Amino acid sequence: MANYLLIPLLLLTLSALSPAMAAADGSNILQQQCASCHNLTGPAATKLASLWQRKGPDLFYAGNKYNQTWVEVWLQQPGRIRPTGMFYMDHIKAGPKRDMVDQSTLSEHMKLDAADARAVAKALATMKANSALIKDEKHDPDMAPGPLGEMMFDKIYGCMACHQIEPGYGGITGPEIYTAGKRLTPEFMLSYIRSPQAWDPKIWMPNKHVPDTNRQKLVNYIVELSKENFNE
Ligand code: HEC
Ligand code: HEC
Numbered sequence: 001m002a003n004y005l006l007i008p009l010l011l012l013t014l015s016a017l018s019p020a021m022a023a024a025d026g027s028n029i030l031q032q033q034c035a036s037c038h039n040l041t042g043p044a045a046t047k048l049a050s051l052w053q054r055k056g057p058d059l060f061y062a063g064n065k066y067n068q069t070w071v072e073v074w075l076q077q078p079g080r081i082r083p084t085g086m087f088y089m090d091h092i093k094a095g096p097k098r099d100m101v102d103q104s105t106l107s108e109h110m111k112l113d114a115a116d117a118r119a120v121a122k123a124l125a126t127m128k129a130n131s132a133l134i135k136d137e138k139h140d141p142d143m144a145p146g147p148l149g150e151m152m153f154d155k156i157y158g159c160m161a162c163h164q165i166e167p168g169y170g171g172i173t174g175p176e177i178y179t180a181g182k183r184l185t186p187e188f189m190l191s192y193i194r195s196p197q198a199w200d201p202k203i204w205m206p207n208k209h210v211p212d213t214n215r216q217k218l219v220n221y222i223v224e225l226s227k228e229n230f231n232e
Contacts, residue, residue: 026123029116034059042129044200051202052087058200062124064134065188072121074183078109081179083164083172101172133198139186140216141223149221153177157208159218167230174205181226189219 030040037056044058045051062071085091085106093102112120145152154160163177164170170177180189191198193215196205210218 026116026119026121029112029120030059030123033110034120040127044202046201048202051200052089054086056086059124060127061129061199063126063128064130065184066124067183067185068121068125070183071124072117075112075117075120076114078111080106081183082175088173130199134185134187134191137187137190137194139190139219141186141220143213143216143220145217145221145224149217149224152214152218153221157210157218159208162205165225166228177222178225178228178230181223186219186223189222190215193218 030038034040034056039054039058040060042058042060045054084101091102091105092099094100150165152159153163153165159177160170162171162174164172166178167176193208193210195207196203197207
C-alpha cells in the first residue's frame with residue numbers, strides 16, 4: 001500500500017483509541033478495569049481451587065442475572081454484599097467465643113462516575129450467557145409466600161444458615177439475601193435455586209430440590225424482603 005493511504009489509516013486508528021472516546025465505551029472499561037477480578041468470558045470455575053481463588057463474582061452472564069438499573073446505581077456507590085467476601089475462609093478469624101469476620105482483610109469496591117457506570121451497566125446487560133437456563137423459568141408474582149416464606153427460608157430448607165435476611169441476622173458465607181430482590185432478576189433466582197451448580201459447578205450452596213411452587217414462594221419472599229428499607 002502506498003504511504004499516502006497508510007497515514008490517514010493510522011490517524012483513524014489512533015483517534016479510535018483516544019481516552020475521550022474510550023470513556024463512554026462500557027466494554028472497553030470492562031476489559032481495562034474489571035477483567036483482572038471478574039470473569040467476563042466464561043466458563044465458570046470447574047475446580048474448587050479456582051473457585052476459591054476467584055477475586056470477584058462471574059459477570060459473563062450479567063445480562064441474565066442483574067437488574068440493569070441496580071448495576072448502574074451500585075457501581076457509583078458500591079456497598080458490601082458478601083459479608084465474608086468471595087471465599088469465607090479467607091476472611092474469617094477465630095474470636096473469643098466463635099469465628100468472626102476479619103474486616104481488615106476486606107477491601108472496598110472501586111467506584112465509577114455516572115457516565116461510566118451507565119455505559120458499563122449497558123454493556124453488562126448485553127452479556128447473556130446461560131440463556132438456556134432461564135428461558136423456561138416463568139415468575140409468578142402473585143404466588144404470595146405469607147408466613148410460610150420465612151419458615152421455608154429458615155427452617156424447612158435451611159437457607160438462612162448462609163444468607164442474612166436482615167443486616168446482622170443470618171449466615172454469612174453467602175451473599176446477603178435482603179437486597180437480592182433489588183439486585184437480581186426473578187428468573188435468575190428461580191433458576192439458581194433450582195440448581196446452583198448449573199450456574200456455578202463448584203459453588204457450596206446445596207441443591208435443596210425445592211418443588212416449583214415453593215421456589216416461586218421463596219423468590220417472592222426474597223422480593224418482599226428487598227422492599228423493606230434497612231438503612232434507617
Ligand atoms: C480488585 C478486584 C475487583 C475489581 C478490579 C473490580 N471488582 Fe467488581 N467485585 C469485586 C468483588 C470482590 C465483588 C463482591 C463484592 C461483595 O460481595 O461485597 C465485586 C462485585 C461486583 C458487582 C456486584 C455483583 C455481585 O453479584 O455481587 C458488580 C456489578 C461489579 N463488581 C462490577 C465491576 C466492574 C464493572 C468493575 C470494573 C469497572 C469491577 N467490578 C472491578 C472485585 C473487583
Ligand atoms: C451452604 C450455604 C448456602 C445455603 C444453605 C444456601 N445458599 Fe444460597 N448461596 C450460597 C452461595 C455461596 C451463593 C453464591 C455466592 C456468590 O455468587 O458469590 C448463593 C447464592 C444464592 C442466590 C443468588 C444470590 C446473589 O446475590 O447472587 C440466591 C437467590 C440464593 N442463594 C438463595 C438460596 C435459597 C433460597 C436457599 C435455600 C433453599 C439457599 N440459597 C441456601 C450459599 C448457600
